[in-house]
Amino acid sequence: MGHDHDHSHDDVPHYVLELEDSADSREDIPCPVCDSWRWVPLYEGVGLRGNKLKLVACSNCSHFFITPRPTLEVFERFYADDSYFHLCADFSEVSLEDKMAQFEDDAFWKKRFEHGQRLYENHLSDVLGPDDLVFDFGCGDGAWLGGLQQASGCAIDGEEISPIYAEVIRRKFGVDIFVGPAEGLIDDIVEKHRAKAKVVIVSGSLQHMLDPMRCLRAAREMLTQDGRLYICNWSIFDHFMASYGGAARRLVGEIVSWEHLHYFHELAFKYMVERAGFEILSYAPESIVRPMHMEIVAKKTTADAPAPDPEEVAAVIHRVRAFESATIADRLRIR
Ligand SMILES: [Zn+2]
Structure with missing residues (x-):
């Protein structure tokens, strides 16, 4: 998000500067999905917001992640003030005042509820009813929850990093959600x-989490035996690197940024969900519920999840490098 946003140096979020200044604000980590310390570098250099970082691919499961990564303390400081909300508001070219004003507008909510309604119609119409609860990690302004409530009569709850959105939800739906980074709240949420939850949603949020497996395992504990997990994220190949919706193809160095700690693709995305204790009921590389995202619907299982085949892992790593070469070749040809 917001990659075309024009920050002067004074506007660089303070957490970015801290990351440059202090070794204490970063830590080397094993693969957040499978805990392996074996990885290969994919990119090391200047990232999207102007700071240095390293993206690697796990040699065991093929997950792409940033290491060293910021500590939870740095993340909490970043999200505690409103710089993240401003980044998002700036991205859509509206002022903060205008963004707040739209929450008073019925037409805005009607449009926003469509995500929840599509989720209900496509995956939950025979699952979710008025006696059930839906929980949304990273629920934003609560629009998905509102849409699902409208469609099914279910109860709703969620977690959101921005206190501004939490206040919007309190006023609109009368629900006091959990406010803060999921990492610090997960024990209380579980x-x-x-x-008790019939449905847990993690839509476009896992890339922000220090530990996405902890969130997915928490979701598993929260779900009823017949419950459903719904997750969706950008695919690094199909939505970041490819020419998509008219956008230019991008190199890895033009994609990576500190607040996105993970870059997902089908093989590791599926493995992550299975390793967390789920059976995948459906996978779609292009979601109908949330366009320009890949999605998984899953239910709880006790079956073991075997790690991806080493040949498949090698093919994914090869694919990134081939993609980069092709993009560079394209650009040279244009000139
Ligand atoms: Zn791994």
């Missing part, structure tokens, strides 16, 4: 909803 405690409140253990085995």
Whole structure:
């Protein structure tokens, strides 16, 4: 998001500067999906927001992640002030005042509820009813929850990093959600909803999480035996690197940024969900519910998840490099 946003140096978020200044604000990590320390570098250099970083691919499961990564303390400081919300508001070229004003507008909500309605119609119409609860990690302004509530009469709850959105939800739906980075709240969330949620949503949020597996395992604990997990994310190949919706093809160095710690693709995305204790019911590289995202619907299982075949892992790593070469060749030809 916001890659074309014009920051003067004074506007560089303070957490970015801290990352440059202090070794204490970063830590080397094993693969957040499979815990392996074996990885190969994909990119090392200047990232999207102007700071240095390194993207690697896990040699065991093929997950792409940033290491060293910022500590939870740095993340909490970044999200505690409103710089992240401003980044998002700036991205859509509206002022913060205008963005807040739209929450008073019925036409805005009608449009926003469509995500929840599509989710209901495509995956949940025979699952979700008025006696059920839906929980949304990274629920934003609550629009998905609102759409699902409208479609099914279900109860709703969620977690959101931005206190501004949490206030919007309190006013609109009368629900006090969990406010802050999921990492610091997960134990309380599980405690409140253990085995009670019919649906858990993690839509476009896992890339921000220090530990996405912890979130998925928490979702598993929260779900009823017949519950459903719904997750969606950009695919690094199909939505970041490819020419998509008229956007130019991008190199890895033009994509990576500190607040996106993970870059997903089908092989590791599926493995991540299975390793967290789920059976995948459906996978779509292009979601109908949230266009320009890949999605998974899953249910709980106790079956073991074998790691991806080493040949498939090698093919994914080869694919990134081939993609980069092709993009560079394209650009040279244009000139
Ligand atoms: Zn791994």
